[in-house]
Amino acid sequence: MKHIINCLVENQPGVLARIVGLISGRGYNIETLNVGPTADPTVSKMTIVVPGDSHIIEQVTHQLSKQVDVIEVVNMTNRRHLDRELILVRVATVNHHTRAEIVDLAALFMARVVAVQEDSVTIQMVGNQETVADFLRLMKPYAIVDISRTGVIAVGRDAPESAAKKG
Amino acid sequence: MNDKADTDTSSPATQPLKTGAQCVIDGLVKAGCEVLFGYPGGAVLDIFNCLYEAPFNFVLTRHEQGAVHMADGYARATGKAGCCLVTSGPGATNTVTGLATAYMDGIPLVCITGQVALNMIGNDAFQEADVIGITRPVTKHNFLVRNADELPDIIAKAFYIATTGKPGPVVIDIPKNVQKAKTAALPPETVTMRAYHPDVPINATEIARFAELINRASRPLLYVGGGAISGGAADVLAQVAHKANIPVTTTLMALGIFPETDPLSLHMLGMHGSVAANYAVDHCDLLISAGARFDDRVTGKISSFASKAAIVHIDIDRSSIGKSVRADLGVHGYVKPVLEAVLPFVKPAEHAEWLEQVNRWKERFPFTYPQSEDTLMPQYVIEQIDAVSAGKAVVVTDVGQNQMWAAQFFRYTRPRNFITSGGLGTMGFGLPAAIGAQFGRHGEPVVCVTGDGGVQMNFQELVVAVEHRIPIVVVILNNGFLGMVRQWQELFYGRRYSGVMLSQHGRAPNEEIPEAPGYLPDFVKMAEAHGACARRIFKEEEVGPALREALASGKTWVIECIVAPEANVFPMIPPGSHVAEMINRTV
Numbered sequence: 141m142k143h144i145i146n147c148l149v150e151n152q153p154g155v156l157a158r159i160v161g162l163i164s165g166r167g168y169n170i171e172t173l174n175v176g177p178t179a180d181p182t183v184s185k186m187t188i189v190v191p192g193d194s195h196i197i198e199q200v201t202h203q204l205s206k207q208v209d210v211i212e213v214v215n216m217t218n219r220r221h222l223d224r225e226l227i228l229v230r231v232a233t234v235n236h237h238t239r240a241e242i243v244d245l246a247a248l249f250m251a252r253v254v255a256v257q258e259d260s261v262t263i264q265m266v267g268n269q270e271t272v273a274d275f276l277r278l279m280k281p282y283a284i285v286d287i288s289r290t291g292v293i294a295v296g297r298d299a300p301e302s303a304a305k306k307g
Numbered sequence: 308m309n310d311k312a313d314t315d316t317s318s319p320a321t322q323p324l325k326t327g328a329q330c331v332i333d334g335l336v337k338a339g340c341e342v343l344f345g346y347p348g349g350a351v352l353d354i355f356n357c358l359y360e361a362p363f364n365f366v367l368t369r370h371e372q373g374a375v376h377m378a379d380g381y382a383r384a385t386g387k388a389g390c391c392l393v394t395s396g397p398g399a400t401n402t403v404t405g406l407a408t409a410y411m412d413g414i415p416l417v418c419i420t421g422q423v424a425l426n427m428i429g430n431d432a433f434q435e436a437d438v439i440g441i442t443r444p445v446t447k448h449n450f451l452v453r454n455a456d457e458l459p460d461i462i463a464k465a466f467y468i469a470t471t472g473k474p475g476p477v478v479i480d481i482p483k484n485v486q487k488a489k490t491a492a493l494p495p496e497t498v499t500m501r502a503y504h505p506d507v508p509i510n511a512t513e514i515a516r517f518a519e520l521i522n523r524a525s526r527p528l529l530y531v532g533g534g535a536i537s538g539g540a541a542d543v544l545a546q547v548a549h550k551a552n553i554p555v556t557t558t559l560m561a562l563g564i565f566p567e568t569d570p571l572s573l574h575m576l577g578m579h580g581s582v583a584a585n586y587a588v589d590h591c592d593l594l595i596s597a598g599a600r601f602d603d604r605v606t607g608k609i610s611s612f613a614s615k616a617a618i619v620h621i622d623i624d625r626s627s628i629g630k631s632v633r634a635d636l637g638v639h640g641y642v643k644p645v646l647e648a649v650l651p652f653v654k655p656a657e658h659a660e661w662l663e664q665v666n667r668w669k670e671r672f673p674f675t676y677p678q679s680e681d682t683l684m685p686q687y688v689i690e691q692i693d694a695v696s697a698g699k700a701v702v703v704t705d706v707g708q709n710q711m712w713a714a715q716f717f718r719y720t721r722p723r724n725f726i727t728s729g730g731l732g733t734m735g736f737g738l739p740a741a742i743g744a745q746f747g748r749h750g751e752p753v754v755c756v757t758g759d760g761g762v763q764m765n766f767q768e769l770v771v772a773v774e775h776r777i778p779i780v781v782v783i784l785n786n787g788f789l790g791m792v793r794q795w796q797e798l799f800y801g802r803r804y805s806g807v808m809l810s811q812h813g814r815a816p817n818e819e820i821p822e823a824p825g826y827l828p829d830f831v832k833m834a835e836a837h838g839a840c841a842r843r844i845f846k847e848e849e850v851g852p853a854l855r856e857a858l859a860s861g862k863t864w865v866i867e868c869i870v871a872p873e874a875n876v877f878p879m880i881p882p883g884s885h886v887a888e889m890i891n892r893t894v
Binding site for chain 2: 149158199202207208210
């Protein structure tokens, strides 16, 4: 099972390398990783998607928590949350029929066509993990020329994240 | 400058400016540094320039690895942070093994490395290495200092991080221009860090559950690790053990935390632990792990480790709880306050039947070894170190058979009197660590138990002991082999001795080197060349007198003991096995 881990860290050089090194050094995989500043410019938020059973995820969160630059670690999967990923996907259009089909499909997913070329369309799609996976499955029969993904970001729906303070 | 500016220390604005290098020295002094081990080079010249008038000892080692191991030995012997200072590039990379050694065993170190100037970083400058990147996985934390203004704060934080929580090594990488830059910054009065909170409040519910488990158990066992030593938990541990008559076994790292002369002591557990300790783990119904981390050398086959027991795991490192073995109750905290909290709730108990059983194992299967008429047995040498020093020696070991015999045949009664590289198993650790330990324990006998393999890995540091009149006694158990590897080859690889032969003796005739000395190397000559006293001994009756002479001399000594070449460490539970598969050929 995939887990979404939100990690508040000191916004300092070297912190990202330490976090990534920690996870890979212990033999765990990172599926996606997103980093950005928070409302407090001295704090960055990392959203890390790690596949693994609960034992592995528990280890990852404890290992992250004990890092000196890590302020807070929250496993979002265990609580009510919203998660989103933005993808940009360029799909080949053999003729105007396929272009119309692709544009229709995109509309069903509230995705936007952001660029149109003679032989392709580029679609911007935003959704949670499931929706993105569904959309990409439906795009598969068409020729996907290129794809870029931001990785998952997530935010809690209920109490502030400090409910799961480190330590 | 007027008088007021000279005396007013309240405002940074009126402070005389200091260089970054001076801030380093001031930071070390403020942290209580008594001795700094290190090696100079281009990128730390400014710090060395300030060191010229520093109020603490500087010890010039002969290799940067030696410097880290000495700082480590000092830290293990005293409980204070060890300090070392090396240059950039190769100086820093040479510390990596020493940092990893300290990291695995949770030893507080602060290692200052020089770095090329900030504007040169990333340019492949002379003696440049990405020290922050290289040391990241082997340090508790590391800092690259970008500005002299942050330096006083970073040094204070480094010591705070190194010595609190689960202790560990911290690297401070200081670019040359930062050492030269001037700053008015002052060291902080107290360290506060937003993201690092080593103190954990005691959880009353956990303590209540813990007490209930103890009071309900009929066959309890305390399994104590290095965390109990770094947490200074010896006294309260003894109180808990005696109040409820709980037998105590310790890991290699915790030897001495509980007197091995106490009737409740079962000595060390694990691969080369006592039969009684390992049987007790297998039969207990409650295993209380205090500051231990269920290392594979302790557990053997994980699935059958302590299979009849409820497991309580006390650890300050939350990530350690449940990492390798499921814990029925995890208690997150320092060993000492946790045991102090549970002590009033522990009901006095006899556990007569259990203790009787445990004592039967102890009597039936003591540590023992085959007697030999003509060759000196290495285990005898260890027993003599215990006897001659009246159990008072601080024993510092290398890694391998020498380490295991030193653990098995000396009865440790005080914490911090057995110093060894446990987790990483670093050969070459013993000699420099013994020198560092002696710096921290003036006036106490320090004996380094090492092998003919490990001692050659950092032999050059012997001259440091001589230079500083450090009266360590280095006992080389010379069996002509890389003994522990040879033992595994004997037991598990059909006696095919591949790449383990060290001496001239026992070689096939076509592999002899007649033009070289009979002992290769000749450790006595080597020691004498380094300015130490030395003797080679072969017989039991020589051991006691040699040790007595060396310990009384106040000088640096090397005693080379030519011991049985194929003596083995028993008992032995083969790796990944259950206690039932223990090999114990001791007669």
